[in-house]
Amino acid sequence: MRIAFYIAFGFIQIGLFSQTAQLSTRSSTFNFNALGQTDLRNAAIIFPRGSGNIALKRLNFWVTGIKSGKDTFSIGSDIFSDRSDWVEGPAHTTGDEFIANWPGFWLLEKGEVEAHRKNYQNINYMLPNKISTWPSNISQLGFPKTLAAYVDDDLNSIYNPSNGDFPFLLGERNLLSVATDSFRKGGYKSAPIPLDISLQYFVLDTNANRVYCRITLCNRGLIDLSSVRFSAILDGQIGNALDDAMLSDSILNMVAIKNGQEVDAVYGRNWPALGYVLCNRDLGASIYIVEGKSNVSGEATKSAEFYHYANGMWLGGTSLSYGGSGVDGTVPSNYVYSGFSDTQNGKEPWLDNENIGKRTVVASSTNMDIAKGECTVLDVCYFILPNAPNIDSIRLEAKRVIEEYNGTDFTLGTGSPQKGSIRISTIFAKAGALISSEEHQLLSPIIYAMDGRRISVERNGAIQMPYSKGIYIMVSSKSKTQRLVIN
Ligand SMILES: [Ca+2]
Numbered sequence: 001m002r003i004a005f006y007i008a009f010g011f012i013q014i015g016l017f018s019q020t021a022q023l024s025t026r027s028s029t030f031n032f033n034a035l036g037q038t039d040l041r042n043a044a045i046i047f048p049r050g051s052g053n054i055a056l057k058r059l060n061f062w063v064t065g066i067k068s069g070k071d072t073f074s075i076g077s078d079i080f081s082d083r084s085d086w087v088e089g090p091a092h093t094t095g096d097e098f099i100a101n102w103p104g105f106w107l108l109e110k111g112e113v114e115a116h117r118k119n120y121q122n123i124n125y126m127l128p129n130k131i132s133t134w135p136s137n138i139s140q141l142g143f144p145k146t147l148a149a150y151v152d153d154d155l156n157s158i159y160n161p162s163n164g165d166f167p168f169l170l171g172e173r174n175l176l177s178v179a180t181d182s183f184r185k186g187g188y189k190s191a192p193i194p195l196d197i198s199l200q201y202f203v204l205d206t207n208a209n210r211v212y213c214r215i216t217l218c219n220r221g222l223i224d225l226s227s228v229r230f231s232a233i234l235d236g237q238i239g240n241a242l243d244d245a246m247l248s249d250s251i252l253n254m255v256a257i258k259n260g261q262e263v264d265a266v267y268g269r270n271w272p273a274l275g276y277v278l279c280n281r282d283l284g285a286s287i288y289i290v291e292g293k294s295n296v297s298g299e300a301t302k303s304a305e306f307y308h309y310a311n312g313m314w315l316g317g318t319s320l321s322y323g324g325s326g327v328d329g330t331v332p333s334n335y336v337y338s339g340f341s342d343t344q345n346g347k348e349p350w351l352d353n354e355n356i357g358k359r360t361v362v363a364s365s366t367n368m369d370i371a372k373g374e375c376t377v378l379d380v381c382y383f384i385l386p387n388a389p390n391i392d393s394i395r396l397e398a399k400r401v402i403e404e405y406n407g408t409d410f411t412l413g414t415g416s417p418q419k420g421s422i423r424i425s426t427i428f429a430k431a432g433a434l435i436s437s438e439e440h441q442l443l444s445p446i447i448y449a450m451d452g453r454r455i456s457v458e459r460n461g462a463i464q465m466p467y468s469k470g471i472y473i474m475v476s477s478k479s480k481t482q483r484l485v486i487n
C-alpha cells in the first residue's frame, strides 16, 4: 500500500512540474505556479504584458511555526533549487496521505458563475467542469470536506452545483489552489505537518495591476500549532536582477522591490516596482536571503533555519540588526531597511546606491496560533507600479491597496468590522432578526452562515433568522453579495 502510494505521488510531481496558471491585470501578467514548485517555466510576473520582461522571477511561500509548544516546524522550499515540501491538495489528519488525482487550479471569472446561476435549470445546460469540481464536497475519509467557500443555494448542506449551488468568488477573476506538506521531498523532518493552505488569488479591478490573495491556513492535525507565520518569498528581478533594492514599511505592512539605480539594463529608465502588502495582518519581519551557503543569509534547509528567517533572524539565529551590514549593528530589528526607512522606529534609510543587488525577499506575517481543527485567514496583495516610481509613490500605492481592501465588501468571514452601512443590520439590531417587508421586497435577501448553510427563512413577507452575533453572507439578486455583521 505504501509503495503504491509513493509511486502515485511521484507521478503527481512530474505532472505538476510545468503547471502554471495566469491572471492578467491591466498591463502585467501574473503566473502562479503549481504550489511549491519553484522551477517555473514562466517568470512570476511579466511587465508589460506580452513583453517578456521580468518584473518578478519567482514567487513562493513558507509556513513556519511551533508544534507541541517546543519544536519548530516548517513547510518550505529551497527556492534556489527545485526542492519543495509542498504537494497539491488538502492535508489528511495524519499528514501522510494525499489525494492522488488532485486537479490543480480552478480559474473562474465572476461572469462564469453568474451564467451558471442563470442557466443551471435549463435542460441543455452543461455544468462546467471547474464549477462541478470546485473543492467544496470532498468525500474521502480523513480529508476535509470543504476547502473553498460556496453558497448552498438549495439548502441541503452539500455542494451540489447542478441544483444551483455556486462557488463563492472574491473578485472578477479568481484562481484557486490548495497545498499541503509532502515532507518526503524536504526530508528534514520526522513527520509531515497536517496543515493545508488554500490560496484564492483574485483581481478586483481589471484596470489595476493588483492581484489580491486570500490565504486560508487550516490545521487538520491533532495538536495545536503556535507562532505560525506565513512568509512570501519574492525572488526579485526588476529587469536586470543585479541592481535592485528592497524597501520595508512596517506601518503600511509592505515590502517592495525596485530598481536600485536610475537606469535598468532591461527596462531602461522606466522600470516597474513590485509591492507586497499584508491587508488584514501586520508585517512581522522582512529580510533577504542569497543563493549559496552563507552562514548568515544562505539557503535554509533545516526547519529552525526557515523559522529564523520568518522571525527576522539570520540563518543561524542571530538577530537582524539596524545599521552596518545588518549583522554587526547594535539595535535588533525585524525589518530590512535597504532603500527605505522604518518610519515606526524613525530609522534612516540605507542608501540604495550603497547597497544594491539581487534581492530575494522573505516577507513574513506576525504570529498566528492555529489550534487543532481550526483555520485562519490572511489577505495579501501583490502590485506592480510602472514607470520608475519613487518611494513615495510606492507607499501611496500600498495605501491605495489598503483603502480598496477596506472599502470592498469581500472580507467575508474574517471578522473585521462592517464596512459602509447596511440598513438591514440596523433592523436586525432593533427588531431582533426581522427584516421589514419593504427591505425584503427591495433586496429579496437570503442569509447564509459562513459554512454555507442557509439560515434565513421567509415568513409573512419578511425575512427572519435566529438572532445571534456573528458574520453572515447576504446574497441578493438585486444587490451585490454583502457581509452582514450582527453585534
Ligand atoms: Ca446544496
Ligand SMILES: [Ca+2]
Binding pocket: 237, 238, 239, 240, 241, 242, 243, 244, 258, 259, 260, 264, 265
Ligand atoms: Ca534591476
